[in-house]
Amino acid sequence: MIFTGQVLAVIGIALAVILPGIGSAMGVRNAGEAGAGVVTEDPDKFGQVLILELLPGTQGIYGLLVGFIIMTKINVFGGMIDLSQAEGMLYLAGSLPIAFVGLLSAIQQGKVSTAGVSMIAKRPKEVGKAMILSAMVETYAVLALLASFLVVYFI
Amino acid sequence: MAIIDMSKVDLLGLAKDKERILQAFQDTGYLEIVDMELPEGMEDEEWFSSLSFQAGNETIERLEREISEVEFALRFLDERVQADQEKKLLVSAEDLDAVWADKEEILSIAQTCRDFDAEENEIDSRRHRLRNEVNKYMPWLGLNLSLEDLEDTANVIVRAGSVPKNMAAEFIAAVEPYEMAILKELGEEKEDAYFFVAFHKSLRQEAREAAKKFDFTQANFGDDKGTPEEIIAGLEKKIEGLFTQKNLLQHRAEELAGKRAGLMMLLDVMHMRLQREKAANQSVASAKTFALKGWVKNSDRQTLEDIIKGTTEFYKLTYSAPEDDEPFPVYTENKLPVTPFEMVTNLYSVPASNGIDPNNVVAPFHAMFLGLMMGDVGYGILLALGGFFFRKKATGGAKKLGGVIMYGGIASIIWGVLLGSYFGDVGTRLGIKPLLLNPMEDPVTMLGLSLGLGFIHIMVGMGVKAYMLIKEKKYLDAVFDIGFWYLLLVGLPLIALFPWGKYLALVGAGGLLLTAGREKKNIFGKLMGGLGSLYGITGYLSDILSYSRLFALLLSSAVVAMVFNQIAAMMGTSIIGYVFAAIIFVIGHTFNLFIGGLGAFVHGSRLIYVEFFSKFYMGGGHAFDPLHKVTKYISLENEEAK
Numbered sequence: 202m203i204f205t206g207q208v209l210a211v212i213g214i215a216l217a218v219i220l221p222g223i224g225s226a227m228g229v230r231n232a233g234e235a236g237a238g239v240v241t242e243d244p245d246k247f248g249q250v251l252i253l254e255l256l257p258g259t260q261g262i263y264g265l266l267v268g269f270i271i272m273t274k275i276n277v278f279g280g281m282i283d284l285s286q287a288e289g290m291l292y293l294a295g296s297l298p299i300a301f302v303g304l305l306s307a308i309q310q311g312k313v314s315t316a317g318v319s320m321i322a323k324r325p326k327e328v329g330k331a332m333i334l335s336a337m338v339e340t341y342a343v344l345a346l347l348a349s350f351l352v353v354y355f356i
Numbered sequence: 357m358a359i360i361d362m363s364k365v366d367l368l369g370l371a372k373d374k375e376r377i378l379q380a381f382q383d384t385g386y387l388e389i390v391d392m393e394l395p396e397g398m399e400d401e402e403w404f405s406s407l408s409f410q411a412g413n414e415t416i417e418r419l420e421r422e423i424s425e426v427e428f429a430l431r432f433l434d435e436r437v438q439a440d441q442e443k444k445l446l447v448s449a450e451d452l453d454a455v456w457a458d459k460e461e462i463l464s465i466a467q468t469c470r471d472f473d474a475e476e477n478e479i480d481s482r483r484h485r486l487r488n489e490v491n492k493y494m495p496w497l498g499l500n501l502s503l504e505d506l507e508d509t510a511n512v513i514v515r516a517g518s519v520p521k522n523m524a525a526e527f528i529a530a531v532e533p534y535e536m537a538i539l540k541e542l543g544e545e546k547e548d549a550y551f552f553v554a555f556h557k558s559l560r561q562e563a564r565e566a567a568k569k570f571d572f573t574q575a576n577f578g579d580d581k582g583t584p585e586e587i588i589a590g591l592e593k594k595i596e597g598l599f600t601q602k603n604l605l606q607h608r609a610e611e612l613a614g615k616r617a618g619l620m621m622l623l624d625v626m627h628m629r630l631q632r633e634k635a636a637n638q639s640v641a642s643a644k645t646f647a648l649k650g651w652v653k654n655s656d657r658q659t660l661e662d663i664i665k666g667t668t669e670f671y672k673l674t675y676s677a678p679e680d681d682e683p684f685p686v687y688t689e690n691k692l693p694v695t696p697f698e699m700v701t702n703l704y705s706v707p708a709s710n711g712i713d714p715n716n717v718v719a720p721f722h723a724m725f726l727g728l729m730m731g732d733v734g735y736g737i738l739l740a741l742g743g744f745f746f747r748k749k750a751t752g753g754a755k756k757l758g759g760v761i762m763y764g765g766i767a768s769i770i771w772g773v774l775l776g777s778y779f780g781d782v783g784t785r786l787g788i789k790p791l792l793l794n795p796m797e798d799p800v801t802m803l804g805l806s807l808g809l810g811f812i813h814i815m816v817g818m819g820v821k822a823y824m825l826i827k828e829k830k831y832l833d834a835v836f837d838i839g840f841w842y843l844l845l846v847g848l849p850l851i852a853l854f855p856w857g858k859y860l861a862l863v864g865a866g867g868l869l870l871t872a873g874r875e876k877k878n879i880f881g882k883l884m885g886g887l888g889s890l891y892g893i894t895g896y897l898s899d900i901l902s903y904s905r906l907f908a909l910l911l912s913s914a915v916v917a918m919v920f921n922q923i924a925a926m927m928g929t930s931i932i933g934y935v936f937a938a939i940i941f942v943i944g945h946t947f948n949l950f951i952g953g954l955g956a957f958v959h960g961s962r963l964i965y966v967e968f969f970s971k972f973y974m975g976g977g978h979a980f981d982p983l984h985k986v987t988k989y990i991s992l993e994n995e996e997a998k
Contacts, residue, residue: 252954255951255954256954256958258951259912259951259955262912262916262951263908263912265915265916265919266911266912266915266916269915269918269919270915278922278926329703329704329961330703330704332958332961333704333958333961333962333965333966336958336959336962337962337966339959340902340905343904343905343908343909344901344904346908346911346912347803347904347907347908350799350908350911351799351800351803354799
């Protein structure tokens with residue numbers, strides 16, 4: 202049997218880190234690409250563009266957070282503890298909310314950030330509003346993070 | 357917590373003084389000039405046609421054109437010449453006058469930059485063309501014949517051309533049997549193989565067929581003379597010459613760099629002039645007089661009059677209070693700990709002139725939320741110090757941002773002590789105990805605390821709404837719309853603790869059911885209004901749940917810090933390991949501080965805008981923007997002293 206409890210838990214870690222990481226990379230890439238265009242026109246806007254570009258990057262961190270909690274819970278750093286298959290499955294299931302919501306919300310947030318970048322190309326003073334619009338999408342990643350964290354923490 | 361009262365200003369003056377008066381207004385920055393609105397019916401007066409409106413349009417257009425020329429010149433020089441990292445030029449008012457007097461000369465420098473740019477483009481495109489020519493001749497290098505000799509003789513036909521590479525071998529094989537034909541392969545490049553071929557005219561028919569079969573494309577050398585090698589050498593020489601030309605140009609551009617200061621000063625002078633012209637353009641002028649309208653803070657009325665007196669004695673100045681519903685420019689005045697947070701509010705929307713200034717309630721919550729989401733003593737100290745120095749250096753809106761960061765940092769230190777976080781779990785590793793609780797060990801309590809803070813925040817927001825209603829003497833509205841909600845929202849959680857909590861909640865709910873639809877006409881509408889309002893409880897629920905982000909962001913920055921500490925700790929086993937550990941520690945925490953700080957600011961602001969402001973805030977005001985000096989490159993000597 203390959204899928205021991207430990208393997209399942211590590212798959213959970215992997216999913217929590219991989220999927221939101223991919224999503225964040227895509228989101229940041231999208232916004233960054235648009236940002237490069239704006240900065241070509243006006244290098245002074247680099248600071249504002251950077252902020253908007255970074256916003257979809259948080260999901261990757263949320264994923265790492267959940268992954269790290271599982272790592273400490275199963276004591277990866279000091280010889281892994283024994284896990285039953287059911288326990289391993291619980292960790293895997295617990296990582297799913299942030300894995301999927303993180304992936305998709307980061308991509309979608311990247312789109313809003315991209316729109317925000319084009320917004321500040323024309324109205325640099327409105328960077329605050331662009332930030333808030335983008336942060337709205339992140340709400341759902343935060344909720345998924347909470348769910349994942351609480352489940353994983355209390356297993 | 358105050359929106360400053362404004363007075364409307366009507367000023368009538370002599371046309372010849374206009375320039376000086378506007379200059380004085382711009383130097384002092386007390387007056388916002390707005391569009392002149394003429395009373396109704398004035399169009400019918402016979403003297404109306406002698407008035408001029410927007411007389412400055414031409415001047416403005418010209419200035420804008422010149423500004424864009426100077427901006428181009430500065431960009432041009434920036435791209436070619438390494439400039440020192442700029443500090444603002446310190447200049448006196450006389451310097452600026454001198455610069456303005458030299459305007460034509462400085463503009464001619466800008467024109468020179470334009471010319472250089474055009475010349476450079478021309479050189480580049482010529483070089484490009486020559487390079488293409490070279491590429492065209494490269495495959496023919498093996499041809500040791502002058503091109504003009506590639507002519508048919510009486511009996512021999514001579515051709516140069518190419519066939520697709522994949523047919524080359526077959527082509528050679530096909531020509532080989534003919535004794536009366538010579539074929540020489542000159543080389544291959546990309547898709548094609550290049551050949552020189554000569555054959556007796558009797559083979560013309562066969563040659564035509566072969567050319568068709570193997571897709572032979574005859575080369576076209578036009579009028580070029582000499583061997584391909586000679587031609588290429590000639591072209592290279594020309595390209596070389598262009599290089600020299602371009603270097604020369606670059607050299608001349610570098611010599612122009614000394615004139616940068618003049619361009620920079622002129623740009624600022626023209627910008628200031630443009631602002632004055634635009635302000636002046638909003639006034640109305642007759643042949644000898646002008647009239648303008650504007651707004652001034654009530655407290656500055658005397659100062660403004662003194663300023664005008666200082667320039668001329670012929671004027672008529674009238675102040676009047678805004679009409680009841682007339683919106684006026686909004687300027688909020690707050691004392692120090694609150695002032696920076698005006699930036700947070702204004703990022704959302706400037707308060708309406710008939711609304712209230714929310715900054716006093718925004719300030720403590722924003723700092724508290726930002727501090728909680730960072731929630732770390734080490735980060736707090738760095739933020740507070742960073743904000744402090746940023747505040748010292750920056751001006752305007754950036755200065756306020758510095759203040760927001762500084763107070764957020766201080767709040768973060770406090771939260772860090774309460775939650776026992778020092779650069780993540782460094783404190784825990786050293787055995788420092790949290791004063792309140794460790795969110796990593798007791799996450800549910802921490803989540804509850806976050807939601808509790810959210811509950812208080814929303815209550816305060818509703819409280820401000822009640823305050824506004826009471827100020828407008830709508831006492832019943834305050835009781836019905838806020839009081840009953842208070843009873844319901846406070847009563848519900850109390851049910852868990854005290855049996856009488858449910859009576860509180862029931863009274864609140866009943867009150868809402870009966871009063872929320874009070875503006876509806878019929879009884880049915882009233883009842884539906886009440887029910888609809890009660891349904892709004894889901895809104896409050898989701899508002900409060902939204903504060904779980906406080907916990908989530910606190911957790912995320914704490915865990916990322918822990919990750920870096922863990923890696924650093926695993927490295928720190930030997931001397932070299934300690935060095936790497938230190939590097940990872942510094943880089944990791946800098947990264948986390950930056951990302952975490954950005955998140956904390958954005959989400960802290962969001963809680964203010966969405967959950968808090970929706971309860972009471974009226975934005976949409978127009979910020980007070982008096983005519984003043986905006987400079988990019990220069991700072992004036994007498995202002996530096998201030």
